[in-house]
Amino acid sequence: METILVVDDNTSLAEMLALQLEVAEGDRPAFTVETAGSVAEARTKLARIEPVLVLCDMRLPDGDGVALLPEIRALSGEAPVVIMTAHGDMETTIRAMKAGAFDYLQKPFDQDEVEMVALRALDLRRHSRRAAMLAVDTSAPHLVNDIVSDSPQMKSIVKQIGKIASSQASVLIQGESGTGKELIARVIHTYSSDEPKPFVGINCSAIVDTLLESELFGHEKGSFTGATQTKYGKFELAEDGTIFLDEIGEMSLPLQAKLLRVLQEREFERVGGVARLPLRARIVAATNRDIEKEAKEGRFRDDLYQRLKVVTIELPPLRERASDIPKLTQGLLARIGRSLGKRITKVPAELISHLQSLPWHGNVRELENALTRAVVLAPGGVLLPEYFPAPAAHAMPAARPADSQRRSLLLSLAEAEREAILRAIEASGGHKGRVCDILGISRPTLERKLEKHAIPFRRSELEPALPPHSV
Numbered sequence: 001m002e003t004i005l006v007v008d009d010n011t012s013l014a015e016m017l018a019l020q021l022e023v024a025e026g027d028r029p030a031f032t033v034e035t036a037g038s039v040a041e042a043r044t045k046l047a048r049i050e051p052v053l054v055l056c057d058m059r060l061p062d063g064d065g066v067a068l069l070p071e072i073r074a075l076s077g078e079a080p081v082v083i084m085t086a087h088g089d090m091e092t093t094i095r096a097m098k099a100g101a102f103d104y105l106q107k108p109f110d111q112d113e114v115e116m117v118a119l120r121a122l123d124l125r126r127h128s129r130r131a132a133m134l135a136v137d138t139s140a141p142h143l144v145n146d147i148v149s150d151s152p153q154m155k156s157i158v159k160q161i162g163k164i165a166s167s168q169a170s171v172l173i174q175g176e177s178g179t180g181k182e183l184i185a186r187v188i189h190t191y192s193s194d195e196p197k198p199f200v201g202i203n204c205s206a207i208v209d210t211l212l213e214s215e216l217f218g219h220e221k222g223s224f225t226g227a228t229q230t231k232y233g234k235f236e237l238a239e240d241g242t243i244f245l246d247e248i249g250e251m252s253l254p255l256q257a258k259l260l261r262v263l264q265e266r267e268f269e270r271v272g273g274v275a276r277l278p279l280r281a282r283i284v285a286a287t288n289r290d291i292e293k294e295a296k297e298g299r300f301r302d303d304l305y306q307r308l309k310v311v312t313i314e315l316p317p318l319r320e321r322a323s324d325i326p327k328l329t330q331g332l333l334a335r336i337g338r339s340l341g342k343r344i345t346k347v348p349a350e351l352i353s354h355l356q357s358l359p360w361h362g363n364v365r366e367l368e369n370a371l372t373r374a375v376v377l378a379p380g381g382v383l384l385p386e387y388f389p390a391p392a393a394h395a396m397p398a399a400r401p402a403d404s405q406r407r408s409l410l411l412s413l414a415e416a417e418r419e420a421i422l423r424a425i426e427a428s429g430g431h432k433g434r435v436c437d438i439l440g441i442s443r444p445t446l447e448r449k450l451e452k453h454a455i456p457f458r459r460s461e462l463e464p465a466l467p468p469h470s471v
Helices: 011-021 039-046 065-075 090-098 111-127 152-164 181-190 209-217 253-265 291-296 302-308 322-340 349-357 363-377 403-409 413-428 432-439 443-452
Strands: 003-007 032-036 053-057 081-085 103-106 171-174 199-203 242-246 282-287 311-314
Touching: 003 011, 003 039, 011 032, 011 111, 032 039, 039 065, 053 065, 053 111, 065 081, 065 090, 081 090, 090 103, 090 152, 103 111, 152 181, 152 311, 171 181, 181 199, 181 242, 181 282, 199 209, 209 253, 253 302, 291 302, 322 349, 322 363, 363 413, 363 432, 413 432, 413 443, 432 443
Parallel strands: 003 032, 003 053, 053 081, 081 103, 171 282, 171 311, 199 242, 242 282
Antiparallel strands: none
16 A cells, blocks of 8 residues: 655644545545654654655744755655645745645645545656756745736646746747736746846837847947947847747747747857857747747748747636636735825725626736726725726627628728727726737827827826736
């Protein structure tokens, strides 16, 4: 009979787990369960047994479960280690997964969770031995607390970040606009090293190709008209940190070919230069496009796609993670309040339910815009549903209208564009920067379209610097 070791100073919990696991359940066989109430006792037990699974508390009387994790795994013959804790915050999740935890259980957990972990551990042991993970110092110079991960999808992503943080593998982040791809990239960067390193981002859709090459690789003095001095590119400035290529799907095919060569050779040249410079930074790319489909249809290089997607993170849209909305709302309101100098102290439960029922096609960015507008309109410290756009503005049509009705509802391209701009102005609370974000256009383009459609736009008091988006 195989053995499971439970390391927890809570005697009642250890006995409960022993009673559960010592009896066969469904496809799971019965186990012999050994318990230890401290780090010292765990070491003694591991000297004489070789468990197939270790369930270890995060906080023990004489040590830290995560700090002990590499030692437990070494003493237990690389058995999967599951960390148990009552502190379900993002930092401890990332610390545990980065240190090589097999999984992470937040107390109180139910029997089904334990059964699932035990079966997964058995399956893993049966088919392959878990590869050793690099044990690193998990203290971070700056803690990032903007990822809300109450939903199963986001909990999985936080665990994934913990697993990839200690490597230098390229990462491709995919998700709709407004889901927080840049924030995920920054979290990966923050937890990838214990020392501060550069994070250099560039929006590939915001710069024309002729300038984007110079922005990425730099240029030598005199290499083209206007190059009055040598310029360092993003790849050079990133050093051994992270370079974030946002909206990589917008990059032209010729520039994709040059980027591919850089990724293959891990070297690059400044425009007009001959010196070969090493690429030391980790590449994190993001896109709201279906790059796999784009590659199949010839609009994106398949070989570059394969280079970028060493690790892929799929960010779910907000409508698929409604359970995150209460905590997201709380965090966003605190930040918006600091920015606007206005404090919101109460949010009725029915409003939270209302927010959870909306589809949020603009995702977290749209939620932040809606909350900003509501905070501006709220006369006191309580947020009420009437400060938000009517549900009909968000709802999708319930039924497809008849052909004659559809023809009467169709807009010309110009009318549709004007309507989109007006809706974006409404959703942004009258902030031009937000309007540009929602529409995915630059400020000069917005100005031209406002003039074209004769849309009056008075500068909003919200327009000065706003905080970065949460996820």
